[in-house]
Amino acid sequence: MPQPLNDSTSIYVPQPCTLLEVSDLTPQEKLFRLCLDSGGELGQQPGQFVQVSIPGLTEAPISVANSPTRRGYFELGVRKAGTLTGAMHQLQPGDTLGIRGPFGRPFQLAALVDKEVLLIAGGCGLAPLRSLIQYCQDRPGDFKSVHILYGARSPQDLLFKEDLENWQSSETFSCRYIVDKSPGSSCYDGETGLITRLIGALEIDSKNGCAVVVGPPPMYRPVIAELRRLGLTGKRQIMLSLERQMRCGIGKCGHCTIEHLYCCTDGPIFWLEEIEHLRGAL
Amino acid sequence: MLKRLVERDIYDLLGRIADSYRLRVPGLLDDGTRTLLPWDGQQISLFGEPPQRKPTAYFFPQTDPLLKIDPRGQATPAAVAEKPFALFGLDSIDLAALAFTDRFFSNPPPDDHYLRRRNGALLIGLTGYAGPSRGFLPLVKGNCDLELIACGEYWLARAGCKSADHWLAHYPPGDQEQLAVLQRESAQWNHRAAVDVQQAMELLRQDMVPDSFWEEIASRCILCSGCNLACPTCTCFCVQDRQTATGTVRSRVWDSCQLDAFMREASGHNPLGTEALRTRRRIYHKLVADPERWGEPGCVLCGRCDRACPTGIGMFAVAKEIASRFAISSPD
Amino acid sequence: MTATLTTCPYCGTGCNFYLLRDEDGRLTGVEPAGNHPTSRGQLCIKGWNAHAFVEHPDRLTIPQIRTKGNLQPVDWQTALDLIHEKLSGIAEKHGPDSLMFLSSAKVSNEENYLLMKLARAGYGTNNIDHCARLCHSSTVTGLVETLGSGAMTNSLSCFDETELIFVIGSNTTEQHPLIGSRILQAVWRGAKLIVADSRKIRLARHADLHLRHMNGTDVALLNGLMRQILLEGLENRSFIASRTENFAALEKSLAPFHPEYVAKVTGLLPEQIISAARMYAKAEKAMIVYAMGITQHSHGVDNVRAVSNLALLTGNLGRPGTGVNPLRGQNNVQGACDMGALPDVYSGYQRVSDPAARLKFSAAWQTRLPEKPGLLSTHAIEAAAAGKIRGMLILGENPMLSDANQNLVRQALEKLEFLAVIDIFPTETAQLADVVLPAACYAERDGTFTSTERRVQRGRKAVAPPGEAQADWQILCALLQRCGVKADYAEPGEIMAEISGLTPSYAGISYARLDGNGLQWPCPDAQHPGTPILHREQCARGKGRFSPVAYRPPKELPDASYPLLLNTGRTGIHWHTGSMTRRSHLLDREERSAFVEINPEDAEKLQVRTRQQVKISSRRGAIQAAAKVTERVPPGQIFIPFHFAEGAANALTNNALDPESGIPEFKVCAVRIDPC
Numbered sequence A: 001m002p003q004p005l006n007d008s009t010s011i012y013v014p015q016p017c018t019l020l021e022v023s024d025l026t027p028q029e030k031l032f033r034l035c036l037d038s039g040g041e042l043g044q045q046p047g048q049f050v051q052v053s054i055p056g057l058t059e060a061p062i063s064v065a066n067s068p069t070r071r072g073y074f075e076l077g078v079r080k081a082g083t084l085t086g087a088m089h090q091l092q093p094g095d096t097l098g099i100r101g102p103f104g105r106p107f108q109l110a111a112l113v114d115k116e117v118l119l120i121a122g123g124c125g126l127a128p129l130r131s132l133i134q135y136c137q138d139r140p141g142d143f144k145s146v147h148i149l150y151g152a153r154s155p156q157d158l159l160f161k162e163d164l165e166n167w168q169s170s171e172t173f174s175c176r177y178i179v180d181k182s183p184g185s186s187c188y189d190g191e192t193g194l195i196t197r198l199i200g201a202l203e204i205d206s207k208n209g210c211a212v213v214v215g216p217p218p219m220y221r222p223v224i225a226e227l228r229r230l231g232l233t234g235k236r237q238i239m240l241s242l243e244r245q246m247r248c249g250i251g252k253c254g255h256c257t258i259e260h261l262y263c264c265t266d267g268p269i270f271w272l273e274e275i276e277h278l279r280g281a282l
Numbered sequence B: 001m002l003k004r005l006v007e008r009d010i011y012d013l014l015g016r017i018a019d020s021y022r023l024r025v026p027g028l029l030d031d032g033t034r035t036l037l038p039w040d041g042q043q044i045s046l047f048g049e050p051p052q053r054k055p056t057a058y059f060f061p062q063t064d065p066l067l068k069i070d071p072r073g074q075a076t077p078a079a080v081a082e083k084p085f086a087l088f089g090l091d092s093i094d095l096a097a098l099a100f101t102d103r104f105f106s107n108p109p110p111d112d113h114y115l116r117r118r119n120g121a122l123l124i125g126l127t128g129y130a131g132p133s134r135g136f137l138p139l140v141k142g143n144c145d146l147e148l149i150a151c152g153e154y155w156l157a158r159a160g161c162k163s164a165d166h167w168l169a170h171y172p173p174g175d176q177e178q179l180a181v182l183q184r185e186s187a188q189w190n191h192r193a194a195v196d197v198q199q200a201m202e203l204l205r206q207d208m209v210p211d212s213f214w215e216e217i218a219s220r221c222i223l224c225s226g227c228n229l230a231c232p233t234c235t236c237f238c239v240q241d242r243q244t245a246t247g248t249v250r251s252r253v254w255d256s257c258q259l260d261a262f263m264r265e266a267s268g269h270n271p272l273g274t275e276a277l278r279t280r281r282r283i284y285h286k287l288v289a290d291p292e293r294w295g296e297p298g299c300v301l302c303g304r305c306d307r308a309c310p311t312g313i314g315m316f317a318v319a320k321e322i323a324s325r326f327a328i329s330s331p332d
Numbered sequence C: 001m002t003a004t005l006t007t008c009p010y011c012g013t014g015c016n017f018y019l020l021r022d023e024d025g026r027l028t029g030v031e032p033a034g035n036h037p038t039s040r041g042q043l044c045i046k047g048w049n050a051h052a053f054v055e056h057p058d059r060l061t062i063p064q065i066r067t068k069g070n071l072q073p074v075d076w077q078t079a080l081d082l083i084h085e086k087l088s089g090i091a092e093k094h095g096p097d098s099l100m101f102l103s104s105a106k107v108s109n110e111e112n113y114l115l116m117k118l119a120r121a122g123y124g125t126n127n128i129d130h131c132a133r134l135c136h137s138s139t140v141t142g143l144v145e146t147l148g149s150g151a152m153t154n155s156l157s158c159f160d161e162t163e164l165i166f167v168i169g170s171n172t173t174e175q176h177p178l179i180g181s182r183i184l185q186a187v188w189r190g191a192k193l194i195v196a197d198s199r200k201i202r203l204a205r206h207a208d209l210h211l212r213h214m215n216g217t218d219v220a221l222l223n224g225l226m227r228q229i230l231l232e233g234l235e236n237r238s239f240i241a242s243r244t245e246n247f248a249a250l251e252k253s254l255a256p257f258h259p260e261y262v263a264k265v266t267g268l269l270p271e272q273i274i275s276a277a278r279m280y281a282k283a284e285k286a287m288i289v290y291a292m293g294i295t296q297h298s299h300g301v302d303n304v305r306a307v308s309n310l311a312l313l314t315g316n317l318g319r320p321g322t323g324v325n326p327l328r329g330q331n332n333v334q335g336a337c338d339m340g341a342l343p344d345v346y347s348g349y350q351r352v353s354d355p356a357a358r359l360k361f362s363a364a365w366q367t368r369l370p371e372k373p374g375l376l377s378t379h380a381i382e383a384a385a386a387g388k389i390r391g392m393l394i395l396g397e398n399p400m401l402s403d404a405n406q407n408l409v410r411q412a413l414e415k416l417e418f419l420a421v422i423d424i425f426p427t428e429t430a431q432l433a434d435v436v437l438p439a440a441c442y443a444e445r446d447g448t449f450t451s452t453e454r455r456v457q458r459g460r461k462a463v464a465p466p467g468e469a470q471a472d473w474q475i476l477c478a479l480l481q482r483c484g485v486k487a488d489y490a491e492p493g494e495i496m497a498e499i500s501g502l503t504p505s506y507a508g509i510s511y512a513r514l515d516g517n518g519l520q521w522p523c524p525d526a527q528h529p530g531t532p533i534l535h536r537e538q539c540a541r542g543k544g545r546f547s548p549v550a551y552r553p554p555k556e557l558p559d560a561s562y563p564l565l566l567n568t569g570r571t572g573i574h575w576h577t578g579s580m581t582r583r584s585h586l587l588d589r590e591e592r593s594a595f596v597e598i599n600p601e602d603a604e605k606l607q608v609r610t611r612q613q614v615k616i617s618s619r620r621g622a623i624q625a626a627a628k629v630t631e632r633v634p635p636g637q638i639f640i641p642f643h644f645a646e647g648a649a650n651a652l653t654n655n656a657l658d659p660e661s662g663i664p665e666f667k668v669c670a671v672r673i674d675p676c
């Protein structure tokens, strides 16, 4: 048994942090920029998440949306989904929040080095992926090429529009996005259709490719099928993020299990072959 | 160190332990339910059914305050009582459950809140002829600090670790021969449900149990959550906040994977969205997922879920059903 | 740690468990009573979480008085004086019958007794009633007429030996989970199960026969069964001859109910009716189990009569494994009735109109007592809306959410000159009160509760009440004393002693005898072991009386503008208006908001998906709820639980009342759904 502990703190105690900036991403999503009151760095790796605590509303897991290479703050992109996230949307700069973490297994950065990297996000999935994109942006030499593909439901739902433009014009990336449907009234002149269309259109050296996929549950199967068609059939070629209800973030509460795996500690980032055969994973 | 005690010595021993621990001993509640209770120096129920309430509840209670957040947002961990628990009256099954739960909560990152109660606690086994109607309870293999073994007229006592030796120091030595006899008996002792559960485990691992089976079993479930709440190796919890003028108390509360909202996400997506999936999970998790992760099943065969289940679909009942329906009968 | 044995505060099943308290005096959980005959080491999810609301921060902790429109804390003395001053003032000015007292099926027998004493002896009115009006008043009226006693005739242990169970209008696995589970266990054992319910409830999945008759057609169905039984000669002739009366009238009344006609009315197939009749009548021992699906109709009493007729016709009465078994909803609704929290009877169903009974009670209480039976709660609401009831005291009820037609209830309560509410939480009803008194909850006081099988059991104090909250019995004693009625009981056991002195069926009951498993009434003397089965040798009224009934359709049926039938009820997770369960974390988590069950066919037509918010409206109001598309409800019917204030089913329901019992028609009204 692990030995006597320090009584003044606990793994369940959140640390205070202060909201620096809030910006609207869409009518449902906001970006929060925060810093730890302790003054230290959060120390996240791309793909990790934090448990955001609001007294009275418990906690919710939220992925860190910026790369650790951007120092002095951390960002959370949050969709208004219920009570806690709804309360977050009411917060103003200067307000305080509690944070535990960062938790979880991050994107396997080492496995991407010198690869043709596909970063594929659907909907809210761009928030966690953004941390990886920024990371790639800040270390351009590490990868052979980086392709960003992003799908949203409608032009209105596109997250991080400024970033998208910035990435599209960046030398480091190729970046395309697409929306399921565009209402006639909108002034959107980009592509429409499913994200799988963008994947089909890629030309890459499949032996040397590695894809990272983050999106809502219904997106995974079709995207994986499309990636396979592209030739990403080997091991350690597709990485994805699985989200489950999470109460603790540290492998204790049991809400996030997929068979014998705990999404919060064994994931949220998995290699496809680690989870593909598990019932209910995809 | 093996010692010989008579019943009076047990009271003396426990009396000394009670000075430095919060001692819990088997007793009968008003309606005859046998459970572990604070000791008032009076009669102890030395023989009988295993205590109804799971022993892990002492370290992981149903409602368990984790921390307090003051109105300025400052959080402090909940204090736990200074005196550690001493639990007397644990059989080998309950000790196995505690060992399982200990390992679960110690797995990195360790759950300091559990460990704060668990560290320094004294676990005292009660085995030998101490079962219902003085039936046999197999001896403990490690896992406890002290073990008292009922041998009929007298008791054998041994310490599970060096640091516990001193409790027994002044009693006369016990009969090693007698211990050996009991150890042989323990080795031969078979749990009534072990065969079924073992077989169910195999069949599940080989994916021999069709979904229709889970649908059928699940249709009997009235969603009481008792199977999970009674189980000593069930550790799932949800988190509740209660806000008052003086701050917020955040607690963890026993949860149950039989409930629809256990995994339901804010979007409505629910990986365990049907009764059948949840019922499968309850059994599969213990018999297949836990061995895969921890190297041993999460079911220690205590039988509590079968007792708590109002419709007769606890672990033993389901395992029996699986074993009898899906086992490929041997050629002879 | 301490473990206090007590009775579950939720349903009438009567499970017992231990409340566990740690060294700091906090409740940490519950542990089922391992040897209790009902619990047997088991509980339903509400029982397992029964500790959770007790220490909720929303608990009322201090008396409050409305001043300048807001509730303000005051001391007890002031609050109690004000209540007495107002109530006695109104009684003086407008007569005692301008007051109404609403008691509660959540409080103990002793407290119900004291409140009825307060109404009758303290303020001189028989205007006292409680929520049984809304659940089993039809049972009390119907079964008293046919059998002489309005209670469940048999015991829960009878499920273990019966051959057939006929469940009609009871979603037992959700509403009385530990009775539902016993029914399921009986089915594994080999007993037959007939379920008559328009919804595909869990029991229906295990039934030999599931009759999805249209809501409100129970009389037609039951009469159809009886006609078929007679046609095939399956009735119990000797039982009819020796133990019943009025058979000829019944026989005559059944003539029109041939299977084709019944099929047309109920929406069933003629063969289903025939096979159900055969199956039920051929069983040697058959139990009928029913609940709100029978009683909550504008013809609720007729439904109960028909049920009783069916049992009498086949001689399924007075023996183990038989009987007419209404499942009482609240943990103490049986007791509240037994204690006379009803407008026409004192405790033990002794009629206020009976001079001898009146004499007995006025001698005991040393005061004159009114003879005119009082108002039913449902009528009292109407009377309040009409300005005839001017003062009201509500003990532990939330009519704002539980009564039919919420708008009418609001109007009525707002119109009152004076409203006092005693409760544990700031309920929707308490928001309207002039005085709110904080009460101790079940875990904080002693008292007895009577379960559905007439088992009188102890509830025990496990923790101290929050703040200044007091036990209801203490509050009622303080009011009785202000009325000049002696009420100096040191503890509830002394109240029980008074009750048993005045109530023949409780005469043998005392606290000392209740330790253990309690006692099932009638328990007429101190040596009597209690009565698991009623009507053994003869019925309580002598002969069992056949009471013929004609089929009357519900008051409001779907039509072109309101094309769907609304069925209301509860779920297995929440309790009534949710004031306790929605404050219990796990239960709240499981079902967080209002929903409406819609059949896929209707959903398709209406173009609604699961989780989509829809607007549901009736002629009386409109609410919003999330759609839940499910086969559980038949096409043309929707179901809404009444737990949720923000989607209050009773804003829609019809307060068409049964003319005899005054129960509202909660189970049928016409509504429409619009996407929103």
Ligand SMILES: Cc1cc2nc3c(=O)[nH]c(=O)nc-3n(C[C@H](O)[C@H](O)[C@H](O)COP(=O)(O)OP(=O)(O)OC[C@H]3O[C@@H](n4cnc5c(N)ncnc54)[C@H](O)[C@@H]3O)c2cc1C
Pocket: A049, A057, A058, A059, A060, A061, A062, A063, A064, A076, A077, A078, A079, A080, A081, A082, A083, A084, A085, A086, A124, A127, A128, A242, A243, A244, A245, A246, A268, B238, B239, B240, B261, B264, B265, B266, B267, B268, C589
């Ligand atoms: C690893 C991970 C990363 C995520 N990253 C992001 C992100 O970057 N951005 C983002 O917008 N979202 C993210 N999410 C989703 C986000 O966590 C949920 O939207 C959020 O938890 C919703 O919480 P809520 O309180 O607002 O909603 P709720 O109203 O609480 O609803 C959430 C669900 O949780 C349950 N629930 C609600 N309250 C409780 C309670 N008190 N106790 C127990 N169960 C309860 C309910 O069943 C409900 O269905 C992530 C999720 C995971 C697992």
Ligand code: SF4
Pocket: B227, B230, B231, B232, B233, B234, B286, B298, B299, B300, B301, B302, B303, B304, B305, B306, B314, B315, B316
């Ligand atoms: S028998 Fe049941 S309660 Fe006991 S360990 Fe196994 S699963 Fe848990």
Ligand code: SF4
Pocket: B220, B221, B222, B223, B224, B225, B226, B227, B228, B258, B308, B309, B310, B311, B312, B313, B314
């Ligand atoms: S104890 Fe039985 S009925 Fe209750 S949740 Fe578990 S399996 Fe279902």
Ligand code: SF4
Pocket: C008, C009, C010, C011, C012, C013, C014, C015, C043, C044, C045, C046, C047, C048, C176, C177, C178, C179
């Ligand atoms: S069945 Fe009824 S009495 Fe029993 S635990 Fe559940 S709610 Fe309580």
Ligand code: FES
Pocket: A245, A246, A247, A248, A249, A250, A251, A252, A253, A254, A255, A256, A257, A262, A263, A264, A265
């Ligand atoms: S979030 Fe608690 S175990 Fe994973």
